[in-house]
Amino acid sequence: MPRPLGFTGARLDRADQVRTNEAAFAAALADPRARCLVLDGIDFVPGEGGGLCWEPFDPADDRAVMLLGLDEAGVPHFVREPAPSQRIDARSRTVMRLLPMLSTEEAALYGGARSLVDWHARHRFCAVCGQPTDLFRGGWGRQCGSCNAEHFPRVDPVVIMLAECEDRVLVGRQPGFPPGFFSALAGFVEPGESLEEAVARELFEEAGIRVADVTYVASQPWPFPSSLMIGARAVAHDPALTLDTTEIEAAMWVDRADVRAALAGDMGAPFMAPPPLAIARFLLEDWAA
CATH class of the missing domain: 3.90.79.10 (Nucleoside Triphosphate Pyrophosphohydrolase)
Structure with a gap:
């Protein structure tokens, strides 16, 4: 290919072995190096250099958390669900204007996080029985506490x-x-x-x-x-x-x-x-x- 395609090239290890292991996921949450992607709803917030903005993981924040993956040094990277007051706009024109600020790798990482957060925001209830669902598998699925149905991010x-x-x-x-x-x-x-x-x-x-x-x-x-x-x-x-x-x-x-x-x-x-x-x-x- 003459150049990388947009929204491809993220280098984080998706770490399925951490998603599916409760002890490993808890250890990732407790890692003092852990970082969380800063979003405004599902739009990214530009950092000082114009790229993505990351903040230290705050255990006092009670919003649901999803594991994006581990970098080459093993540092866990997370993203949280939006606050109830934040508006979700899947076709935001604001973010389209901001995307050129991101490197190829950052755009790929943000794209995955954006789709994941958007899916969770729109699939809080079970499609089988209509009851509320909860995150599982490190944020890469939702499970119904009533009928035990499992739901996974759609593509x-x-x-x-x-x-x-x-x-x-x-x-x-x-x-x-x-x-x-x-x-x-x-x-x-x-x-x-x-x-x-x-x-x-x-x-x-x-x-x-x-x-x-x-x-x-x-x-x-x-x-x-x-x-x-x-x-x-x-x-x-x-x-x-x-x-x-x-x-x-x-x-x-x-x-x-x-x-x-x-x-x-x-x-x-x-x-x-x-x-x-x-x-x-x-x-x-x-x-x-």
């Missing part, structure tokens, strides 16, 4: 793809995108279909094109709130488009010169490219190269 698979035809690729825009912004088409994988089938279905539903030769490119966690973006390419043999305008406001085929101009931020480019953190940009970079 939602999303295919995101470039359809290629006659040495051009398809980009599109949703109505809520900023003016001039175009990206790769994407959609959630549905129960009972493969990734290849999801790619073909989404491209036909949104753009009216039939594709074949679907190939995997790369994947990326996307913590808004908990998606796994699965990047792919596919080949279309007919460039005629029929857009689902409830999903796609506009779409167009662009060649390599168009894509390179957009990636370079040229004023004359036919569209504005996705930001560096997004896998859509990586797919365009990979194809243009």
Whole structure:
């Protein structure tokens, strides 16, 4: 890969052996070196140098705690659930403006913490019997005290793809995108279909094109709130488009010169490219190269 994908590259040991061992987890909590990630709801609070902000673990804070992992020196890193007064906004625009302040590793670490905290905030009750649940496995699950059902953080698979035809690729825009912004088409994988089938279905539903030769490119966690973006390419043999305008406001085929101009931020480019953190940009970079 020409560069690391956004929200990948966290170096903490996830330490499953600590999560599942009550004595080891208690020892991690009692470690005087332990650090806790400072969040405002689920948005990170910038530190003095612009990166993540960590504070010493405070045993007097009675909010539930989750183990993010151990660093190379064995120092435990935690994150707490939000205070009841803190607002949870899974699609916060504030944090999108702050993310460029983080290093690649910090963004990956924050992304995992954000998705985990958001899941806990939205899954306090058992999906089986409706009773309250409690954290277990070091914060990587919830268990119902009534029916003993176990629940684990969800990850939602999303295919995101470039359809290629006659040495051009398809980009599109949703109505809520900023003016001039175009990206790769994407959609959630549905129960009972493969990734290849999801790619073909989404491209036909949104753009009216039939594709074949679907190939995997790369994947990326996307913590808004908990998606796994699965990047792919596919080949279309007919460039005629029929857009689902409830999903796609506009779409167009662009060649390599168009894509390179957009990636370079040229004023004359036919569209504005996705930001560096997004896998859509990586797919365009990979194809243009």
